[in-house]
Amino acid sequence: MPKKYHIHPKATPLDLEYVCKFKIVRGENCINCGKCTKVCIYEAHKRRKDDPRKMADPNTVVCRNCFRCIQECPRGALEKSLDNDFTNIGGAFWKPDMLISLWKQAEDGKVPVSGAGYRGPFTGTGFDSMWTDMSEIVRPTRDGIHGREYISTSVDLGRRLNHLTFDTNGQLASKVPDTVDLSIPILFDTPVDNLISNVKVALVKAAAEINTCIIMPAVDITSDVEEYSNNIIPCLAPTEIDTYKAVLKKARLVSIEYSDTVLNDFPGLKEKIKKLSDALTIIRIPAMKDVEGIVAKLTHSGAEIIHIVADYRGQELNGSAGSDRRLLKDIIRAVHLRLVEDRIRDEITIIASGGIAMAEHVPKAMLCGADLTAIDIPLMIALGARVYEEPEKLLILPEGLAKIPLPIITQRMVNLMAAWHSQILEMMGAMGIREARRLRGETGRAIFFEEIDKETFGRLFKRREAVSV
Ligand code: SF4
Ligand code: SF4
Structure with missing residues (x-):
C-alpha cells in the first residue's frame, strides 16, 4: 500500500476584517x-x-x-x-456564504461546519444541479481520513495507450508513454496578473508542499522560484518557445496556449518542444463553443493533456451569448462524451478549470468526465481577498498583503487544500470510490437534476402541451 497522503493544516489566523453573515x-x-x-x-x-x-x-x-x-x-x-x-460581496456564482467558508477553511484547514443545518434550495445551476450518490454513507466514512481504509486521491497526467501490443515472444511491444503523478486532483493556476513577490513564492511553495504543480506564465518564472521547477508548469504561446528554452528544459510539464497553428499542426509543435525538453505538453484551450470538436481533433493528432478553461463563474467564454452559455459541468460532459464516442477517451488527460470554487466541485467535475481540475480565485480568497461580480468582476486583495510573512501565506493555501482534501475523501468514501482515477466519467455515481426532472415530469408536461395544442 502506498504511503498515506496527508496535508498538514495549522491554525493560521490573519488580522483581517472579515465579512460575517x-x-x-x-x-x-x-x-x-x-x-x-x-x-x-x-x-x-x-x-x-x-x-x-x-x-x-x-x-x-x-x-x-x-x-x-x-x-x-x-x-x-x-x-x-x-x-x-x-x-x-460575491454575486450569483461566488455567493457570500462561499467566500466566508473559504476564509474559514484557510484559517484552520478543517471541514466547514454550518451549524444551523442546510436551509437553502436543493438545486441550482451548474454543479448545484447535480448530486452525488452517497449510498455508501452507511459505512463509517471517516475511515478514509483516519486511517483504516486507504482512499487515494492521486491522479496522473499524460497520454495513455488505448491498448497494449505484445510481440511473438509475449514481450510488451508498446512503448508506454511517460506520465506525471500528482497526489491530489487539483492544480494551481496563477490567479491574477502581476502577482506580488511573496504571494507568487507562497503559491509555488504551497503547490510543492501538497505535491501538485502551479501553472504560471513563463515570464514570471524568475530566480526566486527556480528551485521549485518540478512543481511549476510554464505557460506560454507557441511563438515563445525559443524565448523560454531554459525554463522549458527544467519543466516536467509545459502549458501551451491554444491557437489555430496548434490545432493544425500539433505533431510539429510537439517535435519542437521535444528537441528542448522531455516535458509533457498541456494545450490550454478557452471553453469556447464546440470545444469538444477541438479536443477530439487534438486527441486524434496525439495531444497528451488538454486544459479547458471556462470563465471565473464557470461559463463558456466565446461563441454563445448571455444565458445560452454552457456551464463547466455541461462543457466537461460534452467533451467526455465526444471522446467516448470517438473511442479515444482513455488516451488523453482532461483538466477542467474556471468556477471551481468549492471542494465538492472537484469530484463533481471528475464525475462529469474531467481527470482533474485547476483552481485560481480560491487561492486568493484564502488570503482574505473579496470577489465582487457586479457591475463587473473585481478581486480586492487585502491591504498589507505584501507585508504578510511568506510562511503564513503559504500555510493558508495549504490549509485550504487540507480542508478540500478531507472533503474530497468524505465524498469519495460516501460514494464507495477508493481511487480518484475511478471518478472520471463515473456518472453512475451522480444524479443530474435535468435528467430526473425530465424522467419524472417530462411525459406529463409533454401530454399537457399536446392537449393545449
Ligand atoms: S452559540 Fe451559536 S450563534 Fe451563538 S455565537 Fe456561538 S456559534 Fe454563534
Ligand atoms: S447569557 Fe448572560 S452574559 Fe451572555 S448575553 Fe445573556 S445575560 Fe449577558
Whole structure:
C-alpha cells in the first residue's frame, strides 16, 4: 500500500476584517451571567481580559450560526442580524456564504461546519444541479481520513495507450508513454496578473508542499522560484518557445496556449518542444463553443493533456451569448462524451478549470468526465481577498498583503487544500470510490437534476402541451 497522503493544516489566523453573515450585538440588559460563554462551543463569547466581571464584545468571526446563545440568554440580551457587507460581496456564482467558508477553511484547514443545518434550495445551476450518490454513507466514512481504509486521491497526467501490443515472444511491444503523478486532483493556476513577490513564492511553495504543480506564465518564472521547477508548469504561446528554452528544459510539464497553428499542426509543435525538453505538453484551450470538436481533433493528432478553461463563474467564454452559455459541468460532459464516442477517451488527460470554487466541485467535475481540475480565485480568497461580480468582476486583495510573512501565506493555501482534501475523501468514501482515477466519467455515481426532472415530469408536461395544442 502506498504511503498515506496527508496535508498538514495549522491554525493560521490573519488580522483581517472579515465579512460575517450575521453580526451579534450584546444589549444593555446583559447581566454578565456568563451563560453564553458556556453554551457557545466556538468561544464567540468571552469575558473581558481587563475586567472579567464584564463580557467582551462577541467575536462574530468564529460564530457558526447555531443560535444557541440567542435562545439560552436568560435576558434576551443577544441579537443577531444580517450584516450589510455580507449581502454586498460575491454575486450569483461566488455567493457570500462561499467566500466566508473559504476564509474559514484557510484559517484552520478543517471541514466547514454550518451549524444551523442546510436551509437553502436543493438545486441550482451548474454543479448545484447535480448530486452525488452517497449510498455508501452507511459505512463509517471517516475511515478514509483516519486511517483504516486507504482512499487515494492521486491522479496522473499524460497520454495513455488505448491498448497494449505484445510481440511473438509475449514481450510488451508498446512503448508506454511517460506520465506525471500528482497526489491530489487539483492544480494551481496563477490567479491574477502581476502577482506580488511573496504571494507568487507562497503559491509555488504551497503547490510543492501538497505535491501538485502551479501553472504560471513563463515570464514570471524568475530566480526566486527556480528551485521549485518540478512543481511549476510554464505557460506560454507557441511563438515563445525559443524565448523560454531554459525554463522549458527544467519543466516536467509545459502549458501551451491554444491557437489555430496548434490545432493544425500539433505533431510539429510537439517535435519542437521535444528537441528542448522531455516535458509533457498541456494545450490550454478557452471553453469556447464546440470545444469538444477541438479536443477530439487534438486527441486524434496525439495531444497528451488538454486544459479547458471556462470563465471565473464557470461559463463558456466565446461563441454563445448571455444565458445560452454552457456551464463547466455541461462543457466537461460534452467533451467526455465526444471522446467516448470517438473511442479515444482513455488516451488523453482532461483538466477542467474556471468556477471551481468549492471542494465538492472537484469530484463533481471528475464525475462529469474531467481527470482533474485547476483552481485560481480560491487561492486568493484564502488570503482574505473579496470577489465582487457586479457591475463587473473585481478581486480586492487585502491591504498589507505584501507585508504578510511568506510562511503564513503559504500555510493558508495549504490549509485550504487540507480542508478540500478531507472533503474530497468524505465524498469519495460516501460514494464507495477508493481511487480518484475511478471518478472520471463515473456518472453512475451522480444524479443530474435535468435528467430526473425530465424522467419524472417530462411525459406529463409533454401530454399537457399536446392537449393545449
Ligand atoms: S447569557 Fe445573556 S445575560 Fe448572560 S452574559 Fe451572555 S448575553 Fe449577558
Ligand atoms: S450563534 Fe451559536 S456559534 Fe454563534 S455565537 Fe451563538 S452559540 Fe456561538
